[in-house]
Amino acid sequence: MWYWLFKQILIGPLLRVLGRPRIEGLENIPVDGPAILASNHLAVVDSLYLPLMVPRRITFLAKSEYFTTPGLKGRLNRFFYSASGQVPIDRRGGKAAQAALRTASRVLEEGKLLGLYPEGTRSPDGRLYKGKTGIARMALECGVPVIPVAMMGTNIMNPIGSKSYRPTKITVRVGAPLDFSRYEGLGGSRFIERAVTDEIMYALMNLSEQEYVDIYAASLKDGGPAPVGGTGAHDARVAALHPRIPDTEAS
Template sequence: MWYWLFKYVLLGPLLFALGRPRIEGAQHLPSHGPAILASNHQAVMDSFYLPLRAPRRITFLAKSEYFTGTGLTGRFQKWFFTAAGQVPIDRTGADAAADALAAGLRVLGDGNLLGIYPEGTRSPDGRLYKGKTGMARMALASGVPVIPVAMIGTAKLNPIGSRLPRPAKIVVRIGEPIDFSRFNGMAGNRFVERAVTDEVMYKLMQLSGQEYVDVYAASLKEPAPNAPIRSGAAASG
């Protein structure tokens, strides 16, 4: 109930006014049955505007930190993500990959749409980064199609570090479903998983028009080990 209230009453009208979102390729979304929606990830608002324009409910795998906060803000955040039907996963433990796979397969097994960001995190600079293979493992294990989704304009509306959104034009561009049934029986093969992932990322590059970078986005957000600390003019430069 809360999902639809957020979409049509509590948040939807405000988001429409801010982003004037339009959807392209809506005919590629299945009217029923499970599928994986693999999207580029430019901003937090991606997780709002994709469900806003998709006619069916979408479930995302959300990091467990959203559900474990303390204080008034933490309790509200936990309630919001729980009410919206998002599924918490622990991305830090030794079994993180297996837990995420199991959670995703449960969503797909119930015949639902599963939203995934193959890059694993938001793009730090607007470019498209190398995809992680978790999405491919889910697709191969479940046999469901992967639908590429390009979110365009959300980085302008909700830049990294911004507190409040700013008006922008949002486009949700849906690509044709990709059928990976030719790889039936090859789940667990890391070369096949990489091939599946790279094919999806290539489609995302075509849909979004982003420049592709063949490194993981997370590697740019982590300080290099034993990196020297510079100060003064050198650091400023």
């Protein structure tokens, strides 16, 4: 109930006025059954406009800290994140990656849509960054399709580092589902997980028309070196079609 009220009454009308949003490829989202929506991540409002434009409820994974902050601010946070379709990651008995997989499995086993950002964080400059392999692990272990989604214009409305919002035109572009059933039984292989993740990122690159950068966005935000000379569509295509054995990474 709160999810519907949140979309249609509490914040939906304002989002429609500010963003004049439209969605392309809605027919690619199944009317029922589990699936993962894999989206690029340009701004905080991605998590508002994507649920607004998709009729089915989308569940996002959120840090449990968002739901445990004490006081009035904590209660407001819990209401906001719960009403917008986010659930806390259950960290009991495991590390963050294992907890995320456990929570995602529960959501998908219930036949729901799971929303994920493969980059792991917002893009620092509007480009598309290397995807983390956690999404591949979830897709392979749960045996569900991955549907690429490109958010366009949200970084203009809400630039990173800014708390201001400016009217603009938001487009949500949904691509054809990606079927990874050919890898059935191969979940847990880092080589396979990297191949699946690169294929997802290649689809997102084509859909969003962003330049691709073959480093993690988080490493750049943490002060890591910027890519020399940049990387573009050719490198993403090579990565997707000829995946390499990945370095050790946190997903």
